[in-house]
Amino acid sequence: MASVTFTNVSKKFGEFIAVADFNLEVRDKEFLVLLGPSGCGKTTTMRMVAGLEEATSGDIYIDAERINGVLPKYRDVAMVFQSYALYPHLSVEDNIGYPLKIRKVPPAEYKRRIAEVARRVELDTMLSRLPKELSGGQRQRVALARAIVRTPRVFLMDEPLSNLDAKLRTQMRAELKHLQHELQVTTIYVTHDQIEAMTLAHRVAVMNKGVIEQLGTPREIYNDPRTLFVAGFIGSPPMNLIPGEVTNGVFVRAGLRVAGLGRANISSAVLGVRPEDVHAAGAEDADVNLVAPIYSVELTGENTLVSLQLGGQLMTLRADKNFAGQIDQRIGVKVATDRVFLFDGGTQYRVDF
Structure with a gap:
């Protein structure tokens, strides 16, 4: 050959x-x-x-x-x-x-x-x-x-x-x-x-x-x-890419707060997390990273795609097929911190932390 x-x-x-x-x-x-x-x-x-x-x-x-x-x-x-x-x-x-x-x-x-x-x-x-x-x-x-x-x-x-x-x-x-x-x-x-x-x-x-x-x-x-x-190109649905700011290893954007990102300080950061690494939780749970209203609920058969409103953009999570949330209902979100990615919005390259 x-x-x-x-x-x-x-x-x-x-x-x-x-x-x-x-x-x-x-x-x-x-x-x-x-x-x-x-x-x-x-x-x-x-x-x-x-x-x-x-x-x-x-x-x-x-x-x-x-x-x-x-x-x-x-x-x-x-x-x-x-x-x-x-x-x-x-x-x-x-x-x-x-x-x-x-x-x-x-x-x-x-x-x-x-x-x-x-x-x-x-x-x-x-x-x-x-x-x-x-x-x-x-x-x-x-x-x-x-x-x-x-x-x-x-x-x-x-x-x-x-x-x-x-x-x-x-x-x-x-x-x-x-x-x-x-x-x-x-x-x-x-x-x-x-x-x-x-x-x-x-x-x-x-x-x-x-x-x-x-x-x-x-x-x-x-x-x-x-x-x-x-x-952003690989994955269906694609990875959530959320612009924000990282100060001393803590990412903040429109109610979303994710800590544990080392000692990073990036003014134009982009946080990346795949839908399967974002999990629904109760809005009153103490350790959630975000509380936001549901924008849409899409049953795909084996699971449910849930989109949330986050500061003018959508954040998608992959929930169980029996997820029963309704549009406009506020829910909590837990992000798997060990599965997030951090990118520099200027250079477009990933930042290790």
């Missing part, structure tokens, strides 16, 4: 810098996710690997081979696009086999490889159908099969699940993860969906404005965010 290495790679469109001084090694057989909002440079980065965009500066390697300037057809990568990009007049079999046809694979080998990959993605009973006769999930599996049948050095996947409904996305995530484990092919996957990143990746590169804000395993990214951007 193959590793993919970016060394000081930049990409400009006129004066606009889409990717800036990008350095990353995607390990052999790794499933790496490029995660970030629209316009952060993740798709441009992938397209440079595919050869659909040329780097303005820097070097891109697959193993030891520098691929800058190498034509796409000679890079031995397979790309799955956001749109299925299937040939509407060709059957499932012919769509899957098209990459083999243009490489003039012998007929017996052609049939064998199509049958094998169709079985892997559970399309072996649909080979004679046209794309219009398939569901969205089945069409996406055809696109995946067309990439897999080539056995490339690298898979490139550009938001392949974004056109599917929620149930199909969940199903296809499981299929993708199992396929990558089975095939052991280096995979670069682009998405703005942090749930996809958390569930699929061996490692996640969180991108913002053309640079990597943080690189790590999904658990590291979630439990140890280094910047305000990463803290």
Whole structure:
């Protein structure tokens, strides 16, 4: 298989810098996710690997081979696009086999490889159908099969699940993860969906404005965010990020008081705490960090999301599914002090305490 290495790679469109001084090694057989909002440079980065965009500066390697300037057809990568990009007049079999046809694979080998990959993605009973006769999930599996049948050095996947409904996305995530484990092919996957990143990746590169804000395993990214951007982007619902002031290790903002933050003194601080680390309590309890009115109550099935009004913004906590609070009811809140994060509002970086 193959590793993919970016060394000081930049990409400009006129004066606009889409990717800036990008350095990353995607390990052999790794499933790496490029995660970030629209316009952060993740798709441009992938397209440079595919050869659909040329780097303005820097070097891109697959193993030891520098691929800058190498034509796409000679890079031995397979790309799955956001749109299925299937040939509407060709059957499932012919769509899957098209990459083999243009490489003039012998007929017996052609049939064998199509049958094998169709079985892997559970399309072996649909080979004679046209794309219009398939569901969205089945069409996406055809696109995946067309990439897999080539056995490339690298898979490139550009938001392949974004056109599917929620149930199909969940199903296809499981299929993708199992396929990558089975095939052991280096995979670069682009998405703005942090749930996809958390569930699929061996490692996640969180991108913002053309640079990597943080690189790590999904658990590291979630439990140890280094910047305000990463803290707010990862998590569903997202981390509570509350601006305020820290004096001698005590954070204060609009009725919220959290002590035990070392000896920190920050005039433009941001306190970060995830909803599962905020707990409902009685308004009369002596050791609560905040008493505030309920703004909304949302039952999600396994638990209840409770939003509180806090100085012009909302603070969310994850309560038990049987939580019975009502809108405008004042409740107490206890914050797990050992699970809070402190950020400098100026530098945007986390402050250790």
